[in-house]
Amino acid sequence: MTQTERDIITRCQDGDKEAFRWVVQTHQRMVFSLALKMLCDEEEAKDMVQETFIRVWQRIRDLDHQKTIGTWIYTIASRMCIDKLRHMNRIVSIPEDQMTLRRFASDSDNQRTLENREWVGIVRTLVDGLSDKQRLVFTLCQLEGLSSAEAEQITGFDTKQIKSNLFVARQTIRKRLKELGYE
Amino acid sequence: MIDDPVALTERIMSSLPDLELDKGSKQPKAREVKMRWWMSAAASLLLIIGIGVMIAFIDRQKKDESLVAEHVKQEPKTSPLSVQTEKTVSTDALNTTYKQEEQTVHTIRTIENSSPKSIESVSNESEDRIQEPVIRSHYADPNLHYAAYVPAADSTYQAPSRMDEFIAKMAAFNEVEAVSMDCTPGDSMAVGKAYVFNDKQELNLFGRLLQAACWYDSKTPGYLLNFSHQQFFFTLKDLHKNEKYLWIAERIVGGRILLYSSHSPIETDISSACYQKYREQLTQANYSTFQF
Numbered sequence: 001m002t003q004t005e006r007d008i009i010t011r012c013q014d015g016d017k018e019a020f021r022w023v024v025q026t027h028q029r030m031v032f033s034l035a036l037k038m039l040c041d042e043e044e045a046k047d048m049v050q051e052t053f054i055r056v057w058q059r060i061r062d063l064d065h066q067k068t069i070g071t072w073i074y075t076i077a078s079r080m081c082i083d084k085l086r087h088m089n090r091i092v093s094i095p096e097d098q099m100t101l102r103r104f105a106s107d108s109d110n111q112r113t114l115e116n117r118e119w120v121g122i123v124r125t126l127v128d129g130l131s132d133k134q135r136l137v138f139t140l141c142q143l144e145g146l147s148s149a150e151a152e153q154i155t156g157f158d159t160k161q162i163k164s165n166l167f168v169a170r171q172t173i174r175k176r177l178k179e180l181g182y183e
Numbered sequence: 184m185i186d187d188p189v190a191l192t193e194r195i196m197s198s199l200p201d202l203e204l205d206k207g208s209k210q211p212k213a214r215e216v217k218m219r220w221w222m223s224a225a226a227s228l229l230l231i232i233g234i235g236v237m238i239a240f241i242d243r244q245k246k247d248e249s250l251v252a253e254h255v256k257q258e259p260k261t262s263p264l265s266v267q268t269e270k271t272v273s274t275d276a277l278n279t280t281y282k283q284e285e286q287t288v289h290t291i292r293t294i295e296n297s298s299p300k301s302i303e304s305v306s307n308e309s310e311d312r313i314q315e316p317v318i319r320s321h322y323a324d325p326n327l328h329y330a331a332y333v334p335a336a337d338s339t340y341q342a343p344s345r346m347d348e349f350i351a352k353m354a355a356f357n358e359v360e361a362v363s364m365d366c367t368p369g370d371s372m373a374v375g376k377a378y379v380f381n382d383k384q385e386l387n388l389f390g391r392l393l394q395a396a397c398w399y400d401s402k403t404p405g406y407l408l409n410f411s412h413q414q415f416f417f418t419l420k421d422l423h424k425n426e427k428y429l430w431i432a433e434r435i436v437g438g439r440i441l442l443y444s445s446h447s448p449i450e451t452d453i454s455s456a457c458y459q460k461y462r463e464q465l466t467q468a469n470y471s472t473f474q475f
Binding site: 015017020021024025028029032033036046049050053054057058060116119 | 184194
């Protein structure tokens with residue numbers, strides 16, 4: 001945590017909402033990205049961002065200055081997403097999602113930024129059949145691009161759990177892609 | 184990815200609760216609940232331990248009490264502070280010289296040996312004299328234990344004169360006058376009295392005399408009791424006053440009972456001649472002379 005971050009956190013802990021605005025602006029994209037891939041619904045993801053930052057605000061005094069605020073926010077967001085998934089109906093892919101995946105796979109532009117609905121479609125297709133934990137680890141490590149160490153800090157899992165969950169998730173997705181005709 | 188990040192930020196910022204209010208209400212509440220839970224758990228644990236300890240203590244106290252009770256029960260048998268008893272027993276040979284042999288029996292209980300150890304020492308005394316009982320105690324302070332209490336006086340002493348008092352009262356009640364008899368002329372210390380009672384069943388003189396004789400221990404000096412339906416004969420000695428006592432009761436003709444009582448110094452020889460004479464006066468019959 002940088003000195004600037006530390007000062008802002010201190011101000012937030014003193015109840016300074018304007019300081020907290022900086023925290024929201026800096027990390028809301030990250031939280032939205034995670035929530036979108038976990039919940040596969042744009043509006044649900046926005047609600048999740050709002051709920052996550054309210055929770056962060058409420059717990060801001062518990063934040064240890066030794067811990068990165070980004071990781072801490074990720075931890076809160078991932079737990080809230082898991083809770084949300086438990087109360088939601090099972091996410092299943094629809095035929096349109098396969099079409100989206102097919103378009104993405106045949107696109108020669110590998111640097112193209114996917115739109116939200118494309119993400120939702122692809123993720124819904126890929127993660128179908130994964131458990132919540134496997135889904136979280138796969139999202140963090142494969143879709144969000146975090147390291148295993150960061151994933152351990154966020155989820156609270158140890159290295160072995162991260163690796164095993166990630167391995168099973170990849171195997172399941174590979175099998176799923178094979179079923180869909182991708183080699 | 185977020186179509187309108189500013190709008191989302193504003194939405195978030197507008198929905199933030201007041202941290203000052205939150206500080207005092209929600210978060211500490213959760214901590215308080217946890218703290219209270221742990222405190223109640225600890226209090227319950229302490230309470231259970233306390234009750235357990237108390238029950239164990241009460242059980243142990245009961246055991247101790249029972250042990251103490253057993254000990255107290257056994258104490259009179261084994262206590263080193265036992266009563267030091269010393270009895271003076273005189274055996275009367277019932278001979279005319281009235282020489283006495285006093286046998287003193289000491290019972291001593293020592294600390295080292297809890298069982299009573301008897302040491303008998305026999306002392307012959309040539310002259311009759313009152314021997315005060317010797318009280319010996321291993322402990323200077325008799326208040327150390329109530330069992331160590333030793334009466335200062337000889338509690339077994341029963342004055343033979345009480346027999347005479349009883350007879351006098353009985354005679355007064357039945358309106359019988361005593362006849363004074365001088366059996367030893369010139370000796371003012373010898374006293375003799377005769378009573379004549381009506382032999383009534385409700386009076387039951389023989390029974391009452393026998394009852395009075397039972398006041399005295401058979402080991403009382405000079406104790407000699409002989410009775411039948413016709414006669415009652417009883418002698419005692421009072422070593423405290425150096426006197427001897429005699430009571431004779433006899434059923435005589437005319438439905439009467441002649442009761443003769445006398446007391447005199449131990450060394451005085453008393454003839455029963457006067458009594459015999461008086462009896463003959465009453466019955467006109469010979470009667471053998473009692474020697475005592």
